[in-house]
Each structure stands twice: as C-alpha cells, then as structure tokens.
Amino acid sequence: MKTLHGIIIIGAGPIGLYFASKCEEKKLDYLVLEGSDSIGGQLTRLYPEKQIVDIPGIESIKSADYIELLKDKIDLEKVVLDAHVSSIKNGGEIEISTGKVVYFCKKLIIATGLGTSVPRPLGVEHENECDNIIYSVKSFSHLKGKKVAIFGGGDSALDWAKEISAISDDVHLIHRRLEFRGNPETIKDCKNLKVHLPYVPISITYENGKATSVTIKKVDTEELLTIEVDYIFVNYGNIASLSSFPFKMENAFLVVDSDNKVEQNIFAIGDVCQYQNKTRRIAPGLKEADKVFDLITC
C-alpha cells in the first residue's frame, strides 16, 4: 500500500536529525532515510570522541553525545537505516527510491552531507599498502605517545593536531601553504606540536605494510625533511559525490533542476548544500534547517 509522507528527510547526520527534531516537536508527519547502518553522519563515523566547541548554545560537547542529544528528541521508529536513496523524481508527489523500496512525500529535505564520499589521498607511492596511513580516527587513545605526522590545513587537521599533541610529544602538522585554511587559534597553545609550512609530501618509506617515515619538501626552497612516523594522518577532506540526484544544490538551500528551475518542495541543508562563503560546519547547517523549516511550515 502506498503511503504519502508529509516530509521525508534523506540523511541522519546532525543536520537531518536536527530537522527531524523540529518536525517531532511540531508533531509533523516525517520519515528519515539513512543510507548507512548508523545514525550521526560524520560525527559518529569520523570523530565520535572529539569535543565540539562551536555549536550555538552549547559550550562544549563530545560528538557522540551531541548525536545522543539529537536522538533523544526524535522518534527513532521514524528513522529507516540501510536506506540509501538512489533516485528522486518530482512529479507533484515526490518519489524517492532506494532501489528496493519506493517512498512518497510532499516535501523533501536532502541532508546527505558529503554523500557517498572517499577520503582524498596523500598522493604518494605505496600509500595503499600501509595500514598506518589513516584518514579518520574513531578513537585516538592508541595514538598516545606515538609519532604522528598530520597533513592538511583545514579545521579538521588543526583540531586533530591540538587533540593528538596533547597526548604525544612527537606530533608534526604539515601544510602546503604558508597560511592555514582553518582557524590557527586552535593550535596556538600546542607546545608539543611541530608545524611545517609550506611543505608537501614527497615519498614514504615502509616496512611490513607500515609507513616508517615520510619525506616532505619545502615548497619555496625545495629543502627536504624526513620525519619518522608511527602514523600518518591525512586530513585532505573527502572527494564528495552527490549520489545520482538530478539536482544542483549550489544556491543556498534551494534546489534547482537541470533546467535551473527552482524546485518548490525540495530543499538541501547541511554539508550537501554549497554556496559562496559557506563553510562545511554544523552551525551553518542548523541555520539552513531553521530557515527551511520556517519556510515549509509558515
């Protein structure tokens, strides 16, 4: 039997969950479709133990606890796991298919974050053969006292440099530019952290499936430096793909079809939605969720 839902939210990351909590509060008819087998998006998958300090109204909270807080505000029976949406059609009613099940709704919220994505590699030979070259950490206690080379210049790299240099005194942060893309204030009190700017990775040495050192080159002088490592932690972000949805999501939270016509009942919020000066952080996504919620309920 066909069920027409009021609102379907694709993605149970922090932004999709926040939107769902607003629907729950107002007793709206909603359903959340999550492609993976767990709730929480990047926070659960990539950094459950990290403290988040930039969510409006919350001083500091562990990522996993923030997701728990959001989970408490929704009806978990309305979250379908392992429901990866592969196609969306809008013909008045919106038809959403996972390949196995077809769902129908009046309003659709796309909160798929980075979508299906893979980490951007370091880009050196033999990278794939080393299991101590990592791209995310669920728990970082095993990095205590280890020699860690962190690559990247965004907020994630800086956040990790701060966290890991607090538990190890042999941590290097390497970035290809003179200035960080992320907020340099994050690492200003990190006494154990050795910062290398502007350097790029050149090669690794490895033994028994483990990188043992990484050689970096100074961009301006071409000077080489070899750093011994227990772990190389690459923070170059993800190569994102917005699944196969036939929409562009570059114009704030409005979604346009292939003829650049604004979709009336489909909205994009969170990391999936990109526009000029938008940062991929939780706060802008929450703001988009608030705006879209007001728009569809006014």
Ligand SMILES: Cc1cc2nc3c(=O)[nH]c(=O)nc-3n(C[C@H](O)[C@H](O)[C@H](O)COP(=O)(O)OP(=O)(O)OC[C@H]3O[C@@H](n4cnc5c(N)ncnc54)[C@H](O)[C@@H]3O)c2cc1C
């Ligand atoms: C290491 C790291 C540290 C960070 N630290 C901070 C921080 O301190 N503060 C901060 O504000 N931000 C931080 N961020 C950024 C923050 O995690 C993102 O901005 C946030 O996760 C975006 O939430 P989202 O719900 O839009 O997307 P996501 O968290 O990516 O969630 C999207 C969800 O949609 C699901 N999905 C994707 N495609 C489909 C599909 N086709 N069908 C069904 N489900 C689908 C995914 O499985 C996922 O669960 C950090 C990011 C990283 C990587």
